[in-house]
Amino acid sequence: MKRNLGPVNALYPSLTVIVGAVVEGRPNFLAVAHVGIMNHGQPQYLSFGINKKHYTVAGIMEHKEFSVCLPNEDMVAETDFVGIVSGRNTDKSDLFELFSGELAHAPLIKSCPVCMECRLDRVLDFDTHSIFIGEVVATHAEETVLREDGKIDIAEVRPVLFDMASVSYWSLGSPLASCWSVGKGLKRRLADKP
Amino acid sequence: MKRNLGPVNALYPSLTVIVGAVVEGRPNFLAVAHVGIMNHGQPQYLSFGINKKHYTVAGIMEHKEFSVCLPNEDMVAETDFVGIVSGRNTDKSDLFELFSGELAHAPLIKSCPVCMECRLDRVLDFDTHSIFIGEVVATHAEETVLREDGKIDIAEVRPVLFDMASVSYWSLGSPLASCWSVGKGLKRRLADKP
Numbered sequence: 272m273k274r275n276l277g278p279v280n281a282l283y284p285s286l287t288v289i290v291g292a293v294v295e296g297r298p299n300f301l302a303v304a305h306v307g308i309m310n311h312g313q314p315q316y317l318s319f320g321i322n323k324k325h326y327t328v329a330g331i332m333e334h335k336e337f338s339v340c341l342p343n344e345d346m347v348a349e350t351d352f353v354g355i356v357s358g359r360n361t362d363k364s365d366l367f368e369l370f371s372g373e374l375a376h377a378p379l380i381k382s383c384p385v386c387m388e389c390r391l392d393r394v395l396d397f398d399t400h401s402i403f404i405g406e407v408v409a410t411h412a413e414e415t416v417l418r419e420d421g422k423i424d425i426a427e428v429r430p431v432l433f434d435m436a437s438v439s440y441w442s443l444g445s446p447l448a449s450c451w452s453v454g455k456g457l458k459r460r461l462a463d464k465p
Numbered sequence: 466m467k468r469n470l471g472p473v474n475a476l477y478p479s480l481t482v483i484v485g486a487v488v489e490g491r492p493n494f495l496a497v498a499h500v501g502i503m504n505h506g507q508p509q510y511l512s513f514g515i516n517k518k519h520y521t522v523a524g525i526m527e528h529k530e531f532s533v534c535l536p537n538e539d540m541v542a543e544t545d546f547v548g549i550v551s552g553r554n555t556d557k558s559d560l561f562e563l564f565s566g567e568l569a570h571a572p573l574i575k576s577c578p579v580c581m582e583c584r585l586d587r588v589l590d591f592d593t594h595s596i597f598i599g600e601v602v603a604t605h606a607e608e609t610v611l612r613e614d615g616k617i618d619i620a621e622v623r624p625v626l627f628d629m630a631s632v633s634y635w636s637l638g639s640p641l642a643s644c645w646s647v648g649k650g651l652k653r654r655l656a657d658k659p
Contacts (some may be wrong), residue, residue, distance in 0.1 A: 272609050273564070273580070274615075279604040280509045280619055281535065281579045282502050284624065284637060286476060307501015309514045310474050318512070320503045341475065347641050351648030352655075357535070358551040360656075370467070385475045386467070395589075395598075400504035403477075414466050421468075422630040423475055423657035428531045430478065431641065434617040435505075438590075442638030443478060447541050447625065450632045454545030461546075461555075 275315050284432035289353055290319055291338035291378040294330030295362045296300055298378035303356030304433035306339070306390050309404060316392055320402040326358040332375035335391040337403070340383035343429040349382075350431060373409050384413040384428045428450055478626035480633055483547055484513060486526030486574040491558045492572035495521050496548030498627035503598060511587055514596040520552040522654070525597055528570035530584040533599070534577035537548045537623040541634050543576075544625060567603050578607045617647035 287304045301321070309316035317339060321327065331337050342350045353363055368381040377388040391407030396402075416427040424445065432441040481498045495515070503510035511533060515521065525531050536544045547557055563573040583599030590596075605650040610621040619637065626635040 272519075273575075273605040274608055274611060275566070276604045276606055276615065276617075278507065278509055278601040279581075280502060280511065280545075280601060281581055281604050281606070282511050282533070283617075283619055284502060284626070285502055286478065288476070290625075301553045301656070305502040305505060307484065307503070307512050307514075308474060308479055308499040309472075309501070309512075309596050310591045311499060311514075311516070312593055313472065315472055316591060316635055317476050318501050318503075319506055319585065320501075320505075321653065322505070336523070341566055342510070344641055347537075348647050348651050349629075351642070351644060351646065352651040354584040355645050355648050365584065372469070372633065376472070379490070381467075385472075387475055392554060397504045397510060399506055402503050404495050407472040407474060407500070410470045410475050412470055412475070413466040415472075417468060421590065423470075423473075423477075425477055425631060425635070432478070432637065433644065434619045436614045437579060437619060439643055440641040440647070442641050443626065444636030447634040447636050448545070450545060450634060452545065452632075453542050453551050454547075457542050458550055 278285055278289045283434045285430040286343060287350060287433045287440060289340045289342055289380060291340060291377065292327050293328035293376040294326055294358055295333055298369060299330060299358035300353045300363050301325060302350050302412060316404055318402055320400050323401050324397055328401060331391060336374045336376040337389050338377040338379050338404060339387045340380045341385040341390060341428060342383050342431050342443055346382060347431055372411060375425045377385060379411060384416045385423060386411045469551050476627045480545060481625040481627045481634060483534045483536055483544060483574060485534060485578055486521050487528055487570040487572065488520055488552055492563060493521055493524060494547045494557050495519060497545050501598040509601045510598055511601060512596055512598045514594045516593055517595050522595060525585060530568045530570040531573040531583050531599060533581045534574045535579040535622060536625055537578050538625060540576060540626055566605060573605060578610045579617060580605045587590060593632035
């Protein structure tokens with residue numbers, strides 16, 4: 272039996288990332304879990320949505336660049352910290368050791384196993400929130416989280432997931448099944464049905 | 466030491482959902498893991514992006530309504546199946562037992578622990594992909610996945626996560642820490658620094 276909860280957002284868990292930007296000449300970071308994948312292909316576009324009041328908004332609008340870094344489970348306190356403290360009254364520029372990529376205004380965090388540099392593509396207006404859509408320009412991954420074929424091993428990344436109802440960060444579990452594969456048996460059975 | 470992988474989408478895991486729509490007068494379903502949360506508040510907006518070639522596109526454009534249902538781990542084969550078989554040549558309308566909500570063209574799946582009905586808000590154009598942004602109109606959750614306070618218990622939902630690099634579905638792990646809380650210790654330590 273189902274209950275109608277009203278117009279509740281139940282699209283959880285989402286992935287917790289740290290968005291980096293240069294604001295008033297200084298690297299600034301904030302935790303964001305309201306992210307999205309737009310398309311599949313090249314150019315590759317990602318989104319994140321934040322309240323327009325955030326200090327980071329002006330920096331992204333000025334430079335049209337930002338970073339999206341994936342913290343691992345060991346970084347959950349730092350991740351939460353950059354989510355509860357505003358750059359408007361706290362300098363977060365020396366919280367992380369940084370490294371440079373291809374863009375001048377997409378600060379990258381060394382301790383994050385995976386970091387993406389993004390160029391702003393467009394901004395969507397949603398009343399209280401701005402949704403920033405960026406094109407991925409380069410993705411930097413720690414050698415220790417790469418498989419032999421050079422792809423990212425998500426189990427080694429140990430990403431931080433987010434759930435609003437429990438107000439908690441969650442870990443990733445185990446592989447369940449192969450995509451575009453586990454449904455093939457059902458496809459055959461249904462095709463054989465008289 | 467980090468390696469530059471080029472412009473790779475590393476925003477994984479993402480949440481696997483089954484999108485439902487009425488196409489050519491019949492309920493149709495497809496698996497989508499490229500989803501996004503836009504804002505936080507009311508109205509609440511969600512996104513999903515699919516290749517424009519998909520059969521479902523015409524149905525959403527016609528009725529301006531769709532559903533977003535969360536399968537659980539037990540449904541991984543059915544979920545994969547609706548991702549590998551097109552409604553163009555396979556009738557998927559009787560694969561699931563359905564139920565009705567508030568919208569006439571947002572078919573809801575009984576076996577999914579959580580189902581959202583969405584009204585189309587806008588469509589973004591990304592070359593090969595259309596990004597559909599919907600406003601959540603109603604969210605239906607199985608009583609067995611609700612906590613005493615009426616909120617969704619994500620551990621009971623047992624959602625199906627998706628990772629492109631491993632081409633696999635993944636389970637959710639365990640709670641790591643409390644949001645807007647675990648970073649408070651760091652905040653105090655940094656505030657006390659001379």
